Amino acid sequence: IRGIKSVAGVEVDLKATEGGVLHFADIARIWTAKGYGFQAISTAAVAALVVRPSTLSAITLYNAEAGGGKVYVIERAFAFNLVSTAAAAFWSIWLCSHPVNMTAPSGNNITVRNSTRGIAAGGSSSIVDTAETVVDDGWFPWGPIGESEATGVLPSGAVSAEIGGRIIVPPQAGISIQVVSSAVGQTFTHGFHWFEVPQSELGLG
Numbered sequence: 001i002r003g004i005k006s007v008a009g010v011e012v013d014l015k016a017t018e019g020g021v022l023h024f025a026d027i028a029r030i031w032t033a034k035g036y037g038f039q040a041i042s043t044a045a046v047a048a049l050v051v052r053p054s055t056l057s058a059i060t061l062y063n064a065e066a067g068g069g070k071v072y073v074i075e076r077a078f079a080f081n082l083v084s085t086a087a088a089a090f091w092s093i094w095l096c097s098h099p100v101n102m103t104a105p106s107g108n109n110i111t112v113r114n115s116t117r118g119i120a121a122g123g124s125s126s127i128v129d130t131a132e133t134v135v136d137d138g139w140f141p142w143g144p145i146g147e148s149e150a151t152g153v154l155p156s157g158a159v160s161a162e163i164g165g166r167i168i169v170p171p172q173a174g175i176s177i178q179v180v181s182s183a184v185g186q187t188f189t190h191g192f193h194w195f196e197v198p199q200s201e202l203g204l205g
Contacts, residue, residue: 058177093161
């Protein structure tokens with residue numbers, strides 16, 4: 001059995017078992033196997049907002065590739081409630097996509113890039129910085145609602161917004177995250193999981 005390779009437009013053989021059962025793999029697994037996957041999370045918890053986000057991010061992921069370079073396909077955004085107050089609270093993740101030619105972050109204070117393939121995580125051109133002043137390009141809630149326990153002080157839940165490639169960050173663009181809570185004093189760490197993909201593999205090159 002043959003199929004058409006979408007980017008190159010040429011015929012390729014489809015893989016199957018000896019019994020003729022076709023192999024299928026979602027693209028995220030393929031990108032993971034190629035070593036495209038990275039994760040980063042802040043280590044210092046910051047207080048959630050109790051109003052809609054505007055010009056301050058908890059962390060910002062910036063694609064510092066040159067024009068024509070790799071695009072960042074966002075797989076997940078996540079937040080962990082490190083300290084809760086002595087009251088039950090609900091909270092949610094908010095994301096803001098920043099366009100090409102945004103102002104680059106002033107720092108890069110989250111330097112650890114965890115490879116999702118278990119290899120050395122060097123070679124990424126990404127910048128991840130905390131407490132960035134950003135342009136309000138439109139903030140939107142993503143993912144499920146988180147709930148904090150009412151005892152207070154102790155860590156509470158983590159929420160993962162499953163983006164699944166529905167947000168793409170091209171070179172010289174970025175994405176920011178914040179948490180909005182129903183209670184003052186809730187603190188969170190924040191992070192992203194993304195794939196750094198050559199534009200030719202997305203049919204964008």
